[in-house]
Amino acid sequence: MLKYPLFQSFYGGVHLESHKNTSNHKQIARDFLPSRLIIPMNQQFGSDAIPSVKVGQLIQKGEVIGKPAEKNTTAVHASCSGRVGAIEKHPVPTAGKVSTSTCVIIETNDENNIAAQKPPLFKNHLDKLTAINHAGIVGLGGAAFPTAEKLNRKSSHCEMLILNGAECEPYISCDDLLMQEHATEVLRGALAMMEIVGAELTVVVIEKDKPKAIEAISNAIETIGSKCIRLTDIPTMYPTGGERQLVEALTGKEVPSGKYPIDVGCICQNVGTAYALDCFFQLGEPLINRIVTVTGQGVKNPQNVAVPIGAPIVELIKFCGGYDGEVSQLILGGNMMGYTVDTDQLPVTKSTNCIITTKKATTPKPFEIWPCIRCGECIPVCPVRLLPQQILKAYENKNFEELGKLGLSECIECGCCDVVCPSHIPLVENFRKAKHLRMQEIKSSELSNAAQKRYELKTQRLSSQHANTEKLHADLKESIKESSKNDMIKAAVERSKKRRDKK
């Protein structure tokens, strides 16, 4: 097996203490069947799918329940068989926060045979991409971007498909387990992707702290015997799993801001996505399951579970033995990039890769926050080459122009700056607020500019109307004056003439 040489590391980043062994010692549990599903119609990108089932209808696992509203969005499928209980608004975790979306609620039954599926046949390339969208396949690394869209970005030639198994978040182990248990399927999925994008090379990237996954993948490469797949083990460094960081580490090329990896000839796909694609190509199975790492101190049996999309988190926790003592926090996603939610009544979505529960008893007290001492520690660790210290200052001064110049919108919220800050300033939290405020500011200044224009126009119009009326009045007065003067004189002349004539 050939190895792909590592160029170097990427810029910035930090070493983090690993917590993967909390959840990675057990096989993926595949027998979780929730009693209820809350399947969201909203998509992370593009407009919501349109529910295509009726309340009370019996549906089979794998059936389409939401039709894509636009061309480039994905369909939604029933992840278990059952009856549609309701179609209603429900809170759903979406892109870093909880928002409400229309959801199809399914009361499941245990006839869990998937609706008879055959491996799909495709007439042409375009057909294949449409089919991928219809199978509901999106990126499973967390962003949930439609996979067909990403494979179809043809702005420049793709030389290399990067299969992302880095998994740098300290708590998450779902990709690790997937690679251990389904290495062949993952690689087969990658080969299919490679064919679609027309690349010559696939590089599987795995961090060095996952020796079992590395072994499984390298064995699978041997058995498949393909010369176009290479494996690279990279040093454990957070956030290697970021697309831009991966590309930089492998090729030494920095993806310019506002561009995508494809602009330097690479496409990154998550190993989970490759697996989902393989399931679709081999068995005709749409994306209805994903592997979720349930971990942390607050759950009895931390493990990886194959979860039907839409399963309520509360049932998933119960499946893992329930809460262990009082839980102080529920985090969706990793501890670095994830976000806290305040209820477990939310569904697992296609972007939920991990659920971390923290136990109240063992959570250390948060550190006291001190003012910035301008030590500069945060600068060399930022993988985007930003100046976190300056951004913080600009945010405190509400200097939005400055925030724009400092590249606030480029911040990937990786949290590296948080980790190293000796004053324990929650920088990312501030940056998220800053981004939000800045967007509001931009919006309201657009409104204000427009209002100013319209006010000016109205004042001008009124004053010119006023001037016109004034002028009209003046002219009238003048003409009246003129005409009456002449008439009066004429009349007087007439009268005197008459009087003279009489005499």
Next chain:
Amino acid sequence: MATATVIFAGIAIVLAILLIVSSHYLSTTENEVIDKIESLLPRIQCAQCGYPGCRPYAAAIVTDKADINLCPPGGNETVRRLAKFLGSDFSPVTKYSTTANLNEIAFISEELCIGCNLCLRACPVDAIVGTHQSMHTVISDHCTGCRLCIPPCPVDCISLVSRNA
């Protein structure tokens, strides 16, 4: 001694000339100052400052030395920006019973509207469309939530709603 005096006097004269010339070229006209001040105001045109709009208020600050803390929608943040720009002292903004803000917009209840056209005339930013004897409506993207259309309405059919709802 004499040469030193001459040299320094020479430098002083040259610099003075430079200063005069540059002040001539770099001088800001009153209008430019008013423009800048206007851009620091919220430009909602609500007249809550006591002037008929943001521009008149900006002009009043420059020409009549009006206080800089009169704009309730702008709040203390705006006063701070103005104080910084003008080099004057900060004082908290004067209170107003209900402050206009961009998060709200006017909404005309269409079944009640009698088509009197009074709101349209009151709107400083032409955000209302309609004509005599027929129903009027608010163009939400143009409305600044200034509330000026509310008092003139004889049948009280205008209310404020949240902009994003």
